[in-house]
Amino acid sequence: MATQHVARRHKEEVLRRLKQVPAVALLGQPQTGKTAIGRAIAAEANGIYLDCQDWETGKMLAGGGLREFAVRNAGKLIVLDEFHQQMGLLEDLSGAIDEHRREGTGNGCFLLLGYGSIRDANRADASLEGRVSCVQLNPLDVLDLSGAGEEEVEMLWLRGGLPASFAAADDASSFEIRSDLNRNILSDEIIEEGMRVGYTQLRKLSVLLAHSQGRPLNVMEICRIMTLNPRTVRKFVDGHRKRLLARALPAYYRHAKKRLKNTPKFYYRDSGLLHELLGVKTAAALKAHEMAAMSWEGFVIENILCQLPEEAAARASYYGAAGGAEVDLVIERPGIGLWAIEIKKSVKRAPSRGFHSACRDLEPARRFVVHGGSLGCYKDRNGVEHMSLPDMCREAAAAFAP
The missing domain is CATH 3.40.50.300 (P-loop containing nucleotide triphosphate hydrolases)
Structure with missing residues (x-):
């Protein structure tokens, strides 16, 4: 492309x-x-x-x-x-x-x-x-790309949705752009948020948070590793959230049958900035990286949520219960009901047992698996709808239109 x-x-x-x-x-x-x-x-x-x-x-x-x-x-x-x-x-x-x-x-x-x-x-x-x-104005998403196929989606995932990074001449140039931007972001936060921590330590904190992608944020564990106080870590995360650089995806709580997880999951919202912090420069390196699955999960979540009205995106959550029942993304709206979304990179991956268990708890109006291929939409024998990311984004945009 x-x-x-x-x-x-x-x-x-x-x-x-x-x-x-x-x-x-x-x-x-x-x-x-x-x-x-x-x-x-x-x-x-x-x-x-x-x-x-x-x-x-x-x-x-x-x-x-x-x-x-x-x-x-x-x-x-x-x-x-x-x-x-x-x-x-x-x-x-x-x-x-x-x-x-x-x-x-x-x-x-x-x-x-x-x-x-x-x-x-x-x-x-x-x-x-x-x-x-x-x-x-969100970063570029798959619907900004005309007729986005697997190649375009893979490139957007690697480079992220910041226009200069995505449109760079090659992957190396894109990585340099994102390195400069991450450096400027940290320098600005030191000044604007009055951070009493130097650039080098904030960079280390950013990298540590990148390795927390898609996981419940454990502030005390981060403080132990970094020898920082909790106030500094929370201030840094809040600053990223206010600048729309990070998302704290809340846990779904309107269910009393089981003991539920209640800690928000942390995500860097732009996959390209995340990959710069992880040192991932090429598509091959990304696919082999230990954080590839969590990176893809965050990428899919952001692409879906940016199709929703802001108030609907703000109410999105994940579901996690004792015994392994889990849904990667839960979105709902009066008149539409609850959607349960499982995120997989491979087209061939079936929904997990934890997803089926969670759906029995939640009784969603619709159940989806979003994958990284270009295979057309279909329903499996359990009634779960399998879709590519562009198809899922179009479905969400149409259903949640104001």
């Missing part, structure tokens, strides 16, 4: 919402392509692009400057990149939006670009509630 720019379907969603509301926030983890989309929209709309990390821009916008700037440029779309770097802008932004509403100057006045989740943005400043519509 020739690597090239992959158009993001999120751009059309942003344009649609800008026609309906005064302000839209495009949120996601670093390097997912927010700036590229924002610049493209600004250019097409003859708007104004501002980088809030720029010192002169920050000085101009401070102290009511945003409202004055918006008045001087009434009728133009203003794109504020890295707006989270200037959190004092949020109250100013609320006032500017209200002025536009009073003056009837129309929708599509502001586009905000920043990292974090929709829920975190809504909690950041209560004054934004009801004023800003949020769109989540």
Whole structure:
């Protein structure tokens, strides 16, 4: 497959919402392509692009400057990149939006670009509630790739969904891009989170967490190995979660027949960043690596969950009970019921006994096995639906559409 720019379907969603509301926030983890989309929209709309990390821009916008700037440029779309770097802008932004509403100057006045989740943005400043519509920009997923076959899916799994990494000329270049990004992420966290731990130790902690992929996070064991205090580890994990770099998949708890696991499972959300921490540079090395199965599990989970509305993805869980009953991913929604999903890399792998046992406990509306092949969808004699990852993503997108 020739690597090239992959158009993001999120751009059309942003344009649609800008026609309906005064302000839209495009949120996601670093390097997912927010700036590229924002610049493209600004250019097409003859708007104004501002980088809030720029010192002169920050000085101009401070102290009511945003409202004055918006008045001087009434009728133009203003794109504020890295707006989270200037959190004092949020109250100013609320006032500017209200002025536009009073003056009837129309929708599509502001586009905000920043990292974090929709829920975190809504909690950041209560004054934004009801004023800003949020769109989540995830890394590339299998539905972003036109007619994704096994080769494309394998490449996305190895390199991850960050556009620059995926579109690199070769695997070595992709690995270098991800090495630089992981280095920058740790440096930023030291500054922004006020971490009292040096870069080298945080890198070791990141690698240790990479080897915890897909497992319940044992903070005390990590502290023992790293000689760190629990507060530091939790702060680091929380910082990764807020930046959408990591996921804590909660345990399913609405079942009283058996004693259930209750510790969230830890996942790096981008498989490419995970593989850089594991030192995996090629597809052959990945398939032979001891963490390949857990890496594939996290990759599949992220691809499925990014097809769901944010509130549905936030309620996703895993099921684990005494005796080995387990489901890798549980998703549910009123009117649809509960889906139980088992994740396998091989097409030929049958569901485990633990999966069948868990399904007897949960009584799901639908049961799935997601595999890494391109074999068409079919049901086995037990009624379990077997699907490739692209097929499963299309099924989830259609069923959970707003």
